[in-house]
Amino acid sequence: MTGNHKYSKQQITKLNNDIQKHFPHLFLIDDTMHKTFQSVSRLVMLDRYSQKDINHVSLGVGDLVLLVIKHDPKFPTRGIGNIVKLEGDLAYIKIETEYAGMCEDIGEDNIVVREIKEIDKPLELYYEQICHRVANHLGMNETLATVNEFYKELNEMNLVPAGRVLFGAGSNTKVTYFNCFVMPFIHDSRGGISIHRQKVMEIMSRGGGVGTNGSTLRPKNTLAKGVNGKSSGAVSWLHDLSELTHLVEQGGSRRGAQMIMLADWHPDIIEFIISKMQNPKILQFLINNLSDPDIVREAKNKLKFTPLSAEDIEIYEKIVEIENQNPNSISKATYNKAFQALKDQGTYSVNNPEFLSGANISVAITKEFMHAVEHDLDYQLRFPDIDNYSAGEKAAYNEKWHLIGDVREWENMGYKVRVHKTIKARELWNLINICATYSAEPGIFFFDNANDMTNAQAYGQRVVATNPCGEQPLAAYSVCNLAAVNLANMVDLKKND
Known part of the structure:
Protein backbone atom coordinates (compact mmCIF):
# COMPACT_ATOMS: atom_id res chain seq x y z
CA MET A 1 0.00 0.00 0.00
CA THR A 2 2.81 2.42 0.82
CA GLY A 3 4.85 3.25 -2.25
CA ASN A 4 8.20 4.65 -3.19
CA HIS A 5 7.12 7.34 -5.60
CA LYS A 6 10.03 9.72 -5.85
CA TYR A 7 9.66 13.45 -6.19
CA SER A 8 12.61 15.45 -7.43
CA LYS A 9 14.58 17.59 -5.01
CA GLN A 10 13.74 20.61 -7.15
CA GLN A 11 10.01 19.80 -6.94
CA ILE A 12 10.12 19.42 -3.15
CA THR A 13 12.16 22.62 -2.69
CA LYS A 14 9.68 24.64 -4.76
CA LEU A 15 6.69 23.18 -2.92
CA ASN A 16 8.25 23.91 0.48
CA ASN A 17 8.91 27.50 -0.61
CA ASP A 18 5.29 27.79 -1.78
CA ILE A 19 4.01 26.48 1.56
CA GLN A 20 6.22 28.84 3.57
CA LYS A 21 5.12 31.83 1.53
CA HIS A 22 1.42 31.18 0.98
CA PHE A 23 0.22 28.36 3.25
CA PRO A 24 1.94 28.66 6.65
CA HIS A 25 -0.73 26.52 8.34
CA LEU A 26 0.52 23.48 6.40
CA PHE A 27 3.61 21.39 7.08
CA LEU A 28 6.83 21.30 5.09
CA ILE A 29 8.26 18.16 3.56
CA ASP A 30 11.31 16.80 5.38
CA ASP A 31 13.67 13.87 4.99
CA THR A 32 11.66 11.64 7.36
CA MET A 33 8.68 11.54 5.01
CA HIS A 34 8.22 8.70 2.55
CA LYS A 35 4.54 7.64 2.42
CA THR A 36 3.13 8.49 -0.99
CA PHE A 37 1.15 5.28 -1.63
CA GLN A 38 0.64 3.72 -5.03
CA SER A 39 -1.82 3.88 -7.89
CA VAL A 40 -5.43 4.50 -6.79
CA SER A 41 -4.45 4.98 -3.13
CA ARG A 42 -2.03 7.74 -4.11
CA LEU A 43 -4.60 9.39 -6.37
CA VAL A 44 -7.29 9.29 -3.67
CA MET A 45 -4.94 10.79 -1.07
CA LEU A 46 -3.89 13.64 -3.37
CA ASP A 47 -7.37 14.23 -4.75
CA ARG A 48 -9.53 13.99 -1.64
CA TYR A 49 -7.38 14.55 1.44
CA SER A 50 -4.46 16.75 0.41
CA GLN A 51 -4.93 20.51 0.75
CA LYS A 52 -4.97 22.40 -2.55
CA ASP A 53 -3.86 25.75 -3.90
CA ILE A 54 -7.38 26.51 -5.10
CA ASN A 55 -6.49 30.06 -6.19
CA HIS A 56 -3.37 28.92 -8.08
CA VAL A 57 -1.25 31.59 -6.39
CA SER A 58 1.79 29.31 -6.39
CA LEU A 59 1.22 27.46 -9.66
CA GLY A 60 4.37 27.05 -11.71
CA VAL A 61 6.27 24.86 -14.13
CA GLY A 62 7.22 21.53 -12.59
CA ASP A 63 4.26 21.42 -10.19
CA LEU A 64 2.33 18.20 -9.76
CA VAL A 65 -1.36 18.70 -10.59
CA LEU A 66 -4.61 16.75 -10.72
CA LEU A 67 -6.89 16.93 -13.74
CA VAL A 68 -9.73 15.20 -15.53
CA ILE A 69 -8.25 12.86 -18.13
CA LYS A 70 -11.53 11.36 -19.34
CA HIS A 71 -14.66 13.47 -19.34
CA ASP A 72 -17.96 11.95 -18.33
CA PRO A 73 -20.99 13.85 -17.01
CA LYS A 74 -21.44 11.40 -14.13
CA PHE A 75 -18.08 9.72 -13.54
CA PRO A 76 -15.15 11.77 -14.84
CA THR A 77 -11.77 10.05 -14.53
CA ARG A 78 -9.02 11.90 -12.70
CA GLY A 79 -5.30 11.57 -13.25
CA ILE A 80 -1.92 13.02 -12.24
CA GLY A 81 0.59 15.00 -14.25
CA ASN A 82 3.26 17.70 -14.07
CA ILE A 83 3.15 21.16 -15.61
CA VAL A 84 5.71 21.63 -18.38
CA LYS A 85 4.52 25.03 -19.65
CA LEU A 86 2.13 27.81 -18.66
CA GLU A 87 0.78 30.03 -21.41
CA GLY A 88 -1.88 32.57 -20.51
CA ASP A 89 -4.86 30.70 -19.09
CA LEU A 90 -3.58 27.35 -20.34
CA ALA A 91 -1.42 24.72 -18.70
CA TYR A 92 0.54 22.14 -20.68
CA ILE A 93 0.71 18.99 -18.57
CA LYS A 94 2.75 15.82 -19.00
CA ILE A 95 0.55 12.96 -17.84
CA GLU A 96 2.17 10.29 -15.68
CA THR A 97 2.61 7.02 -17.55
CA GLU A 98 0.10 5.19 -15.34
CA TYR A 99 -2.71 7.48 -16.52
CA ALA A 100 -1.63 8.13 -20.11
CA GLY A 101 -3.57 5.16 -21.51
CA MET A 102 -6.82 6.43 -20.02
CA CYS A 103 -6.44 10.00 -21.29
CA GLU A 104 -8.81 10.68 -24.18
CA ASP A 105 -7.02 13.69 -25.71
CA ILE A 106 -3.37 12.95 -25.03
CA GLY A 107 -0.82 14.29 -27.48
CA GLU A 108 2.81 13.76 -28.30
CA ASP A 109 5.06 13.00 -25.30
CA ASN A 110 1.94 12.42 -23.16
CA ILE A 111 1.12 16.14 -23.14
CA VAL A 112 -2.42 17.48 -22.64
CA VAL A 113 -3.66 21.05 -22.48
CA ARG A 114 -6.10 22.25 -19.84
CA GLU A 115 -7.41 25.60 -18.69
CA ILE A 116 -5.74 26.51 -15.41
CA LYS A 117 -9.12 26.79 -13.71
CA GLU A 118 -9.72 23.08 -14.44
CA ILE A 119 -6.67 21.75 -12.58
CA ASP A 120 -5.82 21.33 -8.89
CA LYS A 121 -2.42 21.63 -7.27
CA PRO A 122 -2.07 19.43 -4.15
CA LEU A 123 0.16 20.88 -1.45
CA GLU A 124 0.55 17.70 0.60
CA LEU A 125 2.34 15.04 -1.42
CA TYR A 126 3.18 12.88 1.59
CA TYR A 127 0.81 11.25 4.05
CA GLU A 128 3.06 12.45 6.88
CA GLN A 129 2.18 16.07 6.02
CA ILE A 130 -1.50 15.25 6.45
CA CYS A 131 -0.81 13.43 9.74
CA HIS A 132 1.08 16.45 11.11
CA ARG A 133 -1.77 18.78 10.16
CA VAL A 134 -4.45 16.55 11.70
CA ALA A 135 -2.50 15.76 14.89
CA ASN A 136 -1.55 19.37 15.58
CA HIS A 137 -5.01 20.74 14.93
CA LEU A 138 -6.98 18.14 16.87
CA GLY A 139 -4.39 18.25 19.64
CA MET A 140 -4.11 22.02 19.83
CA ASN A 141 -5.16 22.02 23.50
CA GLU A 142 -3.01 19.03 24.45
CA THR A 143 0.61 18.78 25.52
CA LEU A 144 3.32 18.53 22.89
CA ALA A 145 4.02 14.97 24.04
CA THR A 146 0.38 14.01 23.43
CA VAL A 147 0.40 15.61 19.99
CA ASN A 148 3.58 13.74 19.08
CA GLU A 149 2.12 10.45 20.28
CA PHE A 150 -1.07 11.10 18.32
CA TYR A 151 1.00 11.87 15.22
CA LYS A 152 2.88 8.59 15.70
CA GLU A 153 -0.37 6.60 15.82
CA LEU A 154 -1.64 8.34 12.68
CA ASN A 155 1.62 8.01 10.79
CA GLU A 156 1.94 4.32 11.60
CA MET A 157 -1.69 3.94 10.51
CA ASN A 158 -2.75 2.34 13.77
CA LEU A 159 -5.63 4.83 13.64
CA VAL A 160 -6.98 6.11 10.33
CA PRO A 161 -9.55 8.90 10.75
CA ALA A 162 -12.34 9.20 8.23
CA GLY A 163 -11.84 11.27 5.11
CA ARG A 164 -13.69 14.29 6.43
CA VAL A 165 -11.18 14.55 9.30
CA LEU A 166 -8.16 13.89 7.08
CA PHE A 167 -9.31 16.63 4.73
CA GLY A 168 -10.78 19.11 7.18
CA ALA A 169 -8.65 19.19 10.33
CA GLY A 170 -6.26 22.14 10.22
CA SER A 171 -7.40 23.18 6.75
CA ASN A 172 -8.47 26.71 7.76
CA THR A 173 -11.83 26.04 6.08
CA LYS A 174 -15.35 25.64 7.41
CA VAL A 175 -15.87 22.02 6.41
CA THR A 176 -17.43 19.39 8.66
CA TYR A 177 -15.44 16.69 10.44
CA PHE A 178 -18.56 14.51 10.58
CA ASN A 179 -19.16 12.09 7.74
CA CYS A 180 -22.95 12.07 7.68
CA PHE A 181 -25.98 13.65 9.32
CA VAL A 182 -29.60 12.57 9.71
CA MET A 183 -32.12 15.37 9.37
CA PRO A 184 -35.42 15.77 11.25
CA PHE A 185 -38.68 14.91 9.53
CA ILE A 186 -39.59 17.50 6.89
CA HIS A 187 -42.26 20.08 7.65
CA ASP A 188 -45.02 19.44 5.11
CA SER A 189 -45.06 22.82 3.40
CA ARG A 190 -43.23 24.57 0.60
CA GLY A 191 -41.35 26.58 3.20
CA GLY A 192 -40.51 23.46 5.19
CA ILE A 193 -39.22 21.66 2.12
CA SER A 194 -37.14 24.70 1.16
CA ILE A 195 -35.58 24.96 4.62
CA HIS A 196 -34.81 21.24 4.65
CA ARG A 197 -33.24 21.48 1.19
CA GLN A 198 -31.18 24.48 2.24
CA LYS A 199 -29.80 22.61 5.27
CA VAL A 200 -29.00 19.53 3.20
CA MET A 201 -27.19 21.69 0.64
CA GLU A 202 -25.20 23.40 3.40
CA ILE A 203 -24.16 20.08 4.95
CA MET A 204 -23.18 18.63 1.59
CA SER A 205 -21.22 21.73 0.59
CA ARG A 206 -19.13 21.23 3.75
CA GLY A 207 -18.42 17.60 2.94
CA GLY A 208 -21.16 15.71 4.81
CA GLY A 209 -23.68 13.14 3.64
CA VAL A 210 -27.34 13.28 4.66
CA GLY A 211 -30.12 10.88 5.64
CA THR A 212 -33.74 12.02 5.16
CA ASN A 213 -37.08 10.40 5.97
CA GLY A 214 -39.71 11.88 3.67
CA SER A 215 -42.73 10.20 5.27
CA THR A 216 -44.19 13.50 6.53
CA LEU A 217 -44.70 14.85 3.00
CA ARG A 218 -48.29 14.68 1.79
CA HIS A 246 -25.15 15.88 -8.47
CA LEU A 247 -24.92 19.64 -7.96
CA VAL A 248 -22.72 20.05 -4.89
CA GLU A 249 -19.02 19.27 -5.29
CA GLN A 250 -17.21 18.41 -2.07
CA GLY A 251 -13.58 18.72 -3.10
CA GLY A 252 -11.64 16.92 -5.82
CA SER A 253 -13.73 14.23 -7.47
CA ARG A 254 -15.71 13.53 -4.30
CA ARG A 255 -19.47 13.88 -4.47
CA GLY A 256 -21.89 13.74 -1.59
CA ALA A 257 -24.18 10.91 -0.54
CA GLN A 258 -27.80 10.72 0.55
CA MET A 259 -30.17 8.19 2.04
CA ILE A 260 -33.85 8.86 1.44
CA MET A 261 -36.53 6.79 3.19
CA LEU A 262 -40.29 6.47 3.01
CA ALA A 263 -42.49 4.56 5.45
CA ASP A 264 -44.32 1.42 4.34
CA TRP A 265 -47.65 3.05 5.32
CA HIS A 266 -47.20 6.09 3.06
CA PRO A 267 -49.69 6.25 0.15
CA ASP A 268 -46.88 7.01 -2.34
CA ILE A 269 -44.84 3.95 -1.35
CA ILE A 270 -45.54 2.01 -4.57
CA GLU A 271 -44.26 4.86 -6.73
CA PHE A 272 -41.23 5.16 -4.44
CA ILE A 273 -40.34 1.47 -4.70
CA ILE A 274 -40.58 1.38 -8.51
CA SER A 275 -38.97 4.78 -9.08
CA LYS A 276 -35.39 3.53 -9.56
CA MET A 277 -36.08 0.39 -11.58
CA GLN A 278 -33.83 0.45 -14.66
CA ASN A 279 -34.73 -2.90 -16.23
CA PRO A 280 -37.65 -2.73 -18.71
CA LYS A 281 -38.03 -6.52 -18.65
CA ILE A 282 -38.70 -6.44 -14.91
CA LEU A 283 -41.25 -3.68 -15.38
CA GLN A 284 -42.98 -5.87 -17.96
CA PHE A 285 -42.86 -8.74 -15.46
CA LEU A 286 -44.54 -6.57 -12.83
CA ILE A 287 -47.23 -5.56 -15.30
CA ASN A 288 -47.93 -9.15 -16.32
CA ASN A 289 -47.59 -10.94 -12.99
CA LEU A 290 -48.67 -8.67 -10.13
CA SER A 291 -52.36 -8.07 -9.65
CA ASP A 292 -52.54 -4.78 -7.79
CA PRO A 293 -53.76 -2.08 -10.22
CA ASP A 294 -51.61 0.67 -8.69
CA ILE A 295 -48.46 -1.42 -9.02
CA VAL A 296 -49.35 -2.12 -12.65
CA ARG A 297 -50.04 1.57 -13.27
CA GLU A 298 -46.74 2.73 -11.74
CA ALA A 299 -44.82 0.06 -13.67
CA LYS A 300 -46.47 1.23 -16.90
CA ASN A 301 -45.61 4.84 -16.04
CA LYS A 302 -41.96 3.85 -15.60
CA LEU A 303 -41.81 1.70 -18.75
CA LYS A 304 -41.04 3.55 -21.97
CA PHE A 305 -41.93 2.20 -25.43
CA THR A 306 -40.42 3.75 -28.55
CA PRO A 307 -42.04 2.65 -31.84
CA LEU A 308 -39.69 1.75 -34.68
CA SER A 309 -39.24 4.29 -37.42
CA ALA A 310 -39.20 3.21 -41.06
CA GLU A 311 -35.41 3.52 -40.99
CA ASP A 312 -35.19 1.36 -37.85
CA ILE A 313 -37.33 -1.33 -39.46
CA GLU A 314 -35.15 -1.35 -42.56
CA ILE A 315 -31.95 -1.70 -40.51
CA TYR A 316 -33.30 -4.45 -38.25
CA GLU A 317 -34.80 -6.40 -41.16
CA LYS A 318 -31.44 -6.25 -42.93
CA ILE A 319 -29.67 -7.60 -39.83
CA VAL A 320 -32.10 -10.52 -39.59
CA GLU A 321 -31.82 -11.19 -43.33
CA ILE A 322 -28.00 -11.27 -43.25
CA GLU A 323 -27.97 -13.65 -40.28
CA ASN A 324 -30.53 -15.97 -41.87
CA GLN A 325 -28.52 -16.10 -45.09
CA ASN A 326 -25.12 -16.37 -43.39
CA PRO A 327 -25.47 -17.95 -39.92
CA ASN A 328 -23.08 -16.63 -37.25
CA SER A 329 -22.14 -13.61 -39.37
CA ILE A 330 -23.91 -11.31 -36.89
CA SER A 331 -23.32 -11.39 -33.14
CA LYS A 332 -26.04 -13.18 -31.19
CA ALA A 333 -26.78 -10.09 -29.10
CA THR A 334 -27.23 -7.89 -32.18
CA TYR A 335 -29.45 -10.44 -33.90
CA ASN A 336 -31.61 -10.97 -30.81
CA LYS A 337 -32.03 -7.23 -30.37
CA ALA A 338 -33.10 -6.80 -33.99
CA PHE A 339 -35.43 -9.81 -33.90
CA GLN A 340 -37.11 -8.68 -30.67
CA ALA A 341 -37.50 -5.09 -31.86
CA LEU A 342 -39.22 -6.27 -35.04
CA LYS A 343 -41.45 -8.59 -33.02
CA ASP A 344 -42.45 -5.80 -30.63
CA GLN A 345 -42.48 -3.15 -33.38
CA GLY A 346 -40.47 -0.99 -31.02
CA THR A 347 -37.97 -0.94 -28.17
CA TYR A 348 -38.46 -0.78 -24.42
CA SER A 349 -36.50 1.38 -21.99
CA VAL A 350 -37.41 3.35 -18.86
CA ASN A 351 -38.75 6.83 -18.32
CA ASN A 352 -36.67 9.16 -16.16
CA PRO A 353 -33.64 6.85 -15.80
CA GLU A 354 -31.92 9.44 -13.57
CA PHE A 355 -34.88 9.71 -11.19
CA LEU A 356 -33.73 9.68 -7.53
CA SER A 357 -30.25 8.71 -8.75
CA GLY A 358 -28.62 11.08 -6.28
CA ALA A 359 -29.64 8.98 -3.28
CA ASN A 360 -29.85 5.50 -1.89
CA ILE A 361 -33.47 4.73 -1.09
CA SER A 362 -34.99 2.46 1.55
CA VAL A 363 -38.44 1.56 2.81
CA ALA A 364 -38.93 2.12 6.55
CA ILE A 365 -40.52 -1.15 7.66
CA THR A 366 -42.96 -1.31 10.59
CA LYS A 367 -43.88 -4.28 12.76
CA GLU A 368 -47.50 -4.04 11.62
CA PHE A 369 -46.45 -4.45 8.01
CA MET A 370 -44.28 -7.49 8.72
CA HIS A 371 -47.11 -9.03 10.77
CA ALA A 372 -49.42 -8.55 7.79
CA VAL A 373 -46.85 -10.12 5.46
CA GLU A 374 -46.36 -13.11 7.75
CA HIS A 375 -50.09 -13.77 8.07
CA ASP A 376 -51.05 -12.81 4.49
CA LEU A 377 -53.24 -9.91 5.59
CA ASP A 378 -54.36 -6.69 3.98
CA TYR A 379 -52.34 -3.57 4.75
CA GLN A 380 -53.53 0.02 4.72
CA LEU A 381 -51.63 2.92 3.17
CA ARG A 382 -52.58 5.92 5.29
CA PHE A 383 -51.86 9.58 5.91
CA PRO A 384 -53.32 12.37 8.06
CA ASP A 385 -56.69 13.37 6.55
CA ILE A 386 -55.58 16.92 5.80
CA ASP A 387 -58.14 17.42 3.01
CA ASN A 388 -60.92 17.30 5.61
CA TYR A 389 -59.28 18.97 8.62
CA SER A 390 -60.93 21.90 10.33
CA ALA A 391 -58.94 25.10 10.77
CA GLY A 392 -57.93 23.98 14.26
CA GLU A 393 -56.91 20.51 13.11
CA LYS A 394 -54.90 22.00 10.24
CA ALA A 395 -53.12 24.31 12.68
CA ALA A 396 -52.25 21.31 14.86
CA TYR A 397 -51.01 19.46 11.76
CA ASN A 398 -48.75 22.35 10.79
CA GLU A 399 -47.42 22.60 14.34
CA LYS A 400 -46.98 18.95 15.30
CA TRP A 401 -47.01 16.51 12.37
CA HIS A 402 -43.35 16.96 11.42
CA LEU A 403 -42.40 16.35 15.05
CA ILE A 404 -44.32 13.04 15.12
CA GLY A 405 -43.66 11.62 11.65
CA ASP A 406 -45.61 8.41 12.29
CA VAL A 407 -49.22 7.99 11.17
CA ARG A 408 -49.86 5.40 13.91
CA GLU A 409 -48.88 7.76 16.69
CA TRP A 410 -50.76 10.60 15.00
CA GLU A 411 -53.94 8.54 15.01
CA ASN A 412 -53.40 7.55 18.65
CA MET A 413 -53.23 11.26 19.48
CA GLY A 414 -56.82 11.56 18.25
CA TYR A 415 -56.27 13.12 14.83
CA LYS A 416 -58.16 11.88 11.79
CA VAL A 417 -56.29 9.61 9.39
CA ARG A 418 -57.40 8.73 5.88
CA VAL A 419 -56.93 5.28 4.33
CA HIS A 420 -55.80 5.97 0.75
CA LYS A 421 -55.46 2.34 -0.29
CA THR A 422 -55.69 -1.21 1.01
CA ILE A 423 -53.22 -3.67 -0.48
CA LYS A 424 -52.25 -7.26 0.17
CA ALA A 425 -49.13 -6.97 2.31
CA ARG A 426 -47.40 -9.77 0.45
CA GLU A 427 -48.02 -8.03 -2.86
CA LEU A 428 -46.17 -4.98 -1.56
CA TRP A 429 -43.47 -7.18 -0.01
CA ASN A 430 -43.01 -9.03 -3.31
CA LEU A 431 -42.70 -5.70 -5.11
CA ILE A 432 -39.94 -4.60 -2.73
CA ASN A 433 -38.06 -7.86 -3.20
CA ILE A 434 -38.37 -7.94 -6.99
CA CYS A 435 -37.15 -4.35 -7.35
CA ALA A 436 -34.34 -4.88 -4.84
CA THR A 437 -33.23 -8.05 -6.63
CA TYR A 438 -33.06 -6.52 -10.10
CA SER A 439 -32.11 -2.90 -9.38
CA ALA A 440 -30.48 -3.21 -5.92
CA GLU A 441 -33.06 -0.78 -4.53
CA PRO A 442 -34.97 -0.08 -2.43
CA GLY A 443 -33.27 -1.25 0.70
CA ILE A 444 -35.31 -2.06 3.78
CA PHE A 445 -34.85 -0.50 7.20
CA PHE A 446 -36.63 -2.10 10.14
CA PHE A 447 -37.72 1.20 11.58
CA ASP A 448 -39.56 -0.06 14.67
CA ASN A 449 -36.80 -2.50 15.59
CA ALA A 450 -34.22 0.28 15.36
CA ASN A 451 -36.28 2.47 17.68
CA ASP A 452 -36.79 -0.39 20.13
CA MET A 453 -33.04 -0.89 20.43
CA THR A 454 -31.62 2.62 20.10
CA ASN A 455 -29.95 4.29 23.06
CA ALA A 456 -31.38 7.58 21.74
CA GLN A 457 -34.49 6.79 23.80
CA ALA A 458 -32.47 7.51 26.93
CA TYR A 459 -32.13 11.08 25.70
CA GLY A 460 -35.78 11.50 24.76
CA GLN A 461 -35.02 10.99 21.07
CA ARG A 462 -35.85 8.41 18.44
CA VAL A 463 -34.47 7.17 15.16
CA VAL A 464 -35.56 9.05 12.04
CA ALA A 465 -33.40 7.39 9.36
CA THR A 466 -29.90 6.04 8.76
CA ASN A 467 -26.77 7.56 7.31
CA PRO A 468 -26.41 7.12 3.51
CA CYS A 469 -24.44 3.88 3.91
CA GLY A 470 -27.25 2.47 6.04
CA GLU A 471 -25.29 1.04 8.96
CA GLN A 472 -26.13 3.65 11.61
CA PRO A 473 -29.75 4.31 12.68
CA LEU A 474 -29.70 7.89 13.93
CA ALA A 475 -31.94 10.45 15.59
CA ALA A 476 -32.52 13.92 14.16
CA TYR A 477 -29.27 15.90 13.79
CA SER A 478 -27.24 12.92 14.97
CA VAL A 479 -24.02 12.26 13.10
CA CYS A 480 -21.95 9.39 11.79
CA ASN A 481 -18.35 9.62 13.02
CA LEU A 482 -15.98 7.18 11.39
CA ALA A 483 -12.41 6.04 11.95
CA ALA A 484 -10.55 2.79 11.43
CA VAL A 485 -8.50 1.09 14.12
CA ASN A 486 -5.94 -1.03 12.29
CA LEU A 487 -5.98 -4.22 14.35
CA ALA A 488 -3.60 -5.93 11.93
CA ASN A 489 -0.85 -3.57 13.08
CA MET A 490 -1.41 -4.65 16.67
CA VAL A 491 -0.85 -8.37 16.22
CA ASP A 492 2.40 -9.61 17.78
CA LEU A 493 3.44 -12.43 15.47
CA LYS A 494 6.27 -13.49 17.76
CA LYS A 495 3.88 -14.03 20.65
CA ASN A 496 1.09 -15.24 18.37
CA ASP A 497 -1.08 -12.68 20.13
Missing part, protein backbone atom coordinates in the same frame (compact mmCIF):
# COMPACT_ATOMS: atom_id res chain seq x y z
CA PRO A 219 -49.09 12.11 -0.92
CA LYS A 220 -49.76 12.77 -4.58
CA ASN A 221 -53.02 14.58 -5.45
CA THR A 222 -53.64 15.70 -1.88
CA LEU A 223 -55.08 19.20 -1.82
CA ALA A 224 -52.82 22.20 -1.40
CA LYS A 225 -55.61 24.56 -0.42
CA GLY A 226 -53.41 27.62 0.01
CA VAL A 227 -52.74 27.72 -3.73
CA ASN A 228 -55.95 25.97 -4.82
CA GLY A 229 -54.00 23.08 -6.29
CA LYS A 230 -52.85 19.54 -5.65
CA SER A 231 -49.58 18.13 -4.39
CA SER A 232 -47.20 16.46 -6.82
CA GLY A 233 -46.49 13.97 -4.04
CA ALA A 234 -43.70 13.02 -1.67
CA VAL A 235 -41.63 11.16 -4.26
CA SER A 236 -41.31 14.14 -6.60
CA TRP A 237 -40.05 16.37 -3.78
CA LEU A 238 -37.62 13.69 -2.62
CA HIS A 239 -36.26 13.43 -6.16
CA ASP A 240 -35.65 17.18 -6.12
CA LEU A 241 -33.73 16.75 -2.87
CA SER A 242 -31.64 13.94 -4.34
CA GLU A 243 -30.51 16.18 -7.20
CA LEU A 244 -28.31 18.10 -4.76
CA THR A 245 -25.89 15.17 -4.82
